[in-house]
Amino acid sequence: PGDVGENVLVQGLPFFELAAGDVLELGAVRARLTGPAPPCRTIAAAFTSGSFRSIDAKRHPERTRWYAEVVVEGILHPGDAVVLRKAEPTGDR
Template sequence: MKTILLTGKAATLAGSDRPSGIAKSPVEAPLMLGPEGLAGDQQADRRVHGGPEKAVHHYPRDHYPVWRDEIGAHPLLDEPGAFGENISTTGLTEADVAVGDTFRLGRAVLQVSQGRQPCWKLNHRFGIADMARCVQGSGRTGWYYRVVEPGIVAPGDALVLIDRSAPDWTIRRLWHVMYVERLNPDDLSRMASLDVLAEGWRRHARRRLESGQVEDWSRRLEGSS
């Protein structure tokens, strides 16, 4: 499965006075993939973006035609990078990929760490007031990798699955636990003890088990975090 690799610099987000690195463009030459992501890629708000557990964002190109059907023609959907992704592929979706899945890409090795939690910046990026909420509700969120082995990667390198440690825990299933059947104690208990899952997601599971309550995502989806 061949990849398109994308990076971007932080810049002021359209319709906002806040900076963002969500705008990504395809790269044309090999570059280093390290523990914090692709060389030259930036995240503006390091409190909630980037870091070792969100080093690389993968968004399936398979979803673009579905979005066109739902929101209409949009120039961002004409090329990869609309959702701020670093990796774009066709033939791999949230239903296929599980947390802990390990892939070789060029000379690097990546491991799926968590799903993507959409934020308000997608609203500004698309010029659609509830785009982040639509992405969250659809389950078409994409996912993140941690970098297990740094190395040089290049556009067109194949993404090759080399190991699966928790195949039952697809990104789609994690999304279902987080956003659909949100207080299922059995699934939350399993999720809380899933050691290949990013600590932030396990912490959400533990908090729900302890409190019996679900987080209020409205600030993240509508514009303040």
């Protein structure tokens, strides 16, 4: 954990349904997803096979990293509940 730049590891979310604008409730913290975090050469050494593209959002959305903007600060604790709140449709689609 932490080898590829992640700050929070989450299991059990419907990763194929995540989208920019969705909000994660992580205990008392609220974080708005802003977009997938593409892999970069900085983290390549963390992969024994050198295949850091295995966390590429287009190839493996279930293993990608996400950027998020903290909208409500707080303290996280291991085991805190994580709830996904889908963004309201904007009508732009």
